[in-house]
Amino acid sequence: MASETMNQIRKRADRTGARTVLVRGRTAPPRPPATVTVAPSVTARVVPDRRRGSLLVTAETRCGRTIRRYDGRDVGRAVDAAATLAAEREPRSVWLCGRARVGSWWSGDVVASLDRRLAAAARRADARLVGWTTDEDGAAGDRYDVTLDP
Numbered sequence: 001m002a003s004e005t006m007n008q009i010r011k012r013a014d015r016t017g018a019r020t021v022l023v024r025g026r027t028a029p030p031r032p033p034a035t036v037t038v039a040p041s042v043t044a045r046v047v048p049d050r051r052r053g054s055l056l057v058t059a060e061t062r063c064g065r066t067i068r069r070y071d072g073r074d075v076g077r078a079v080d081a082a083a084t085l086a087a088e089r090e091p092r093s094v095w096l097c098g099r100a101r102v103g104s105w106w107s108g109d110v111v112a113s114l115d116r117r118l119a120a121a122a123r124r125a126d127a128r129l130v131g132w133t134t135d136e137d138g139a140a141g142d143r144y145d146v147t148l149d150p
Helices: 002-016 072-089 099-105 108-124
Strands: 020-024 035-047 050-061 064-070 093-096 128-133 146-148
Touching: 002 020, 002 146, 020 108, 035 072, 035 099, 035 108, 050 072, 050 099, 064 072, 072 108, 093 108, 099 108, 099 128, 108 128
Parallel strands: 020 128, 020 146, 035 093, 093 128
Antiparallel strands: 035 050, 050 064
């Protein structure tokens, strides 16, 4: 059923012709095909002013998936790695998962930077940027061509 939902979302996005799509109210599937994915880790450590987690960058390989972990202080390197993987692997889409968690662990500015930089990387790879977020994440509509509420 999850793949059926994914196909429905993909078809809706294809009909719009949008290059950047925000999917609101859903979490991303765990192993998306033909994607480069940037997602926050499941756990975070607590520092005096907020929580800090890692970013995971994943992409398909011939033998499965490659996963690279970047410390929360190194968000720029994570985006650079995602851009390199997108150029090498030619995915159908680049995903930014867990936008609400990224915003709560880092800041809205970090999320905006991820949106912009990943959209540029997706464009260079002729792929679509898909942002996955929860209902609680009210921002980002201005940074995406279309918002889908499945």
